[in-house]
Amino acid sequence: MTVHALSAPSLVDRIKTTLVGLRMPRALEIVDVIVRQLERGETTALEAIDSLLMEELTLRETRRVKTALVMARLSTLKTLAGFDFSFQPSLDRGRIMALAELKFIDRSEAVHFVGPPGTGKSHLGVALGVEAVRAGRSVHFITLADLIDALARAEREGSLRQKIRFYARFALLIVDEIGYQPVVPGGGNLFFQLVNARYERGAMILTSNRGFAEWGEVFGGPVVATALLDRLLHHAVVVQIEGASYRLRQHADLVPDHIRSKALIHPPSAPVILPQKRRGRPRKAADTTPSTASPLPLNSVT
Ligand code: ADP
Ligand code: MG
Numbered sequence: 001m002t003v004h005a006l007s008a009p010s011l012v013d014r015i016k017t018t019l020v021g022l023r024m025p026r027a028l029e030i031v032d033v034i035v036r037q038l039e040r041g042e043t044t045a046l047e048a049i050d051s052l053l054m055e056e057l058t059l060r061e062t063r064r065v066k067t068a069l070v071m072a073r074l075s076t077l078k079t080l081a082g083f084d085f086s087f088q089p090s091l092d093r094g095r096i097m098a099l100a101e102l103k104f105i106d107r108s109e110a111v112h113f114v115g116p117p118g119t120g121k122s123h124l125g126v127a128l129g130v131e132a133v134r135a136g137r138s139v140h141f142i143t144l145a146d147l148i149d150a151l152a153r154a155e156r157e158g159s160l161r162q163k164i165r166f167y168a169r170f171a172l173l174i175v176d177e178i179g180y181q182p183v184v185p186g187g188g189n190l191f192f193q194l195v196n197a198r199y200e201r202g203a204m205i206l207t208s209n210r211g212f213a214e215w216g217e218v219f220g221g222p223v224v225a226t227a228l229l230d231r232l233l234h235h236a237v238v239v240q241i242e243g244a245s246y247r248l249r250q251h252a253d254l255v256p257d258h259i260r261s262k263a264l265i266h267p268p269s270a271p272v273i274l275p276q277k278r279r280g281r282p283r284k285a286a287d288t289t290p291s292t293a294s295p296l297p298l299n300s301v302t
Pocket of ligand 2: 122123176177207
């Protein structure tokens, strides 16, 4: 087939009709440009086929990811690329990047992010969820309070089994904000039923500002907490973040000392010399050069 034959109006028209039939809008959009390139000898026939198909695939992939992110209730604003590891030296970047390879999903493991408020637990949970969506895995993000709310409502309406099946079918379920408030009575049991349904069948990411020893208080008793931890720590990765609150990084001077000592608002990479009070504009995290020496024990910075 000559280039001349390809560019004959009837043949190009037929290609366009075919692209419409195949629902390939991006290819349809660029077919004229590609034909012109062919006519001018700027591209080979194989390259032309390749660009037509690649453009269409890229469009589909972008749309798929966008829809899947909305369905999963994830926001692309929180990505691994947007996470400043230098602000959180207690966090092993390599470990997070290994998690981003998503083997933990294949192994149906539970990943726990544990640490004080503002240390990036939710950010990392969402970011790993975004990676999983990009890789074509089914993901769902929900706070513990909303999850228990949904399960309790389903129980009242006699549809608990279906609801558990719904939450059990995602390859990755991200449960955010464990421990910010105690669950409603019976909530621990409902959560346990879901965790049990997913156990060794699906992966989870859990974020919590409370240590495991405090789960009894969170879930309304040691029995349900022990049963939960039995499942959730069996095949588990625990990432403890010990650092400062990213939210408060620019307002260190406004926070009273007694709170500061608990909340660790100074970035751990901040200079060690802190005796004299800084005046004027508070130093931004980005202004501080990460220490190349071994990281300080975090509480020595406050
Ligand atoms: P947590 O869930 O631990 O309370 P978040 O993940 O919600 O904290 O973080 C609080 C805010 O600070 C979010 O907007 C998050 O994107 C941002 N953030 C936290 N840590 C970092 C970091 N190391 N780099 C960039 N942004 C961060
Ligand atoms: Mg959070």
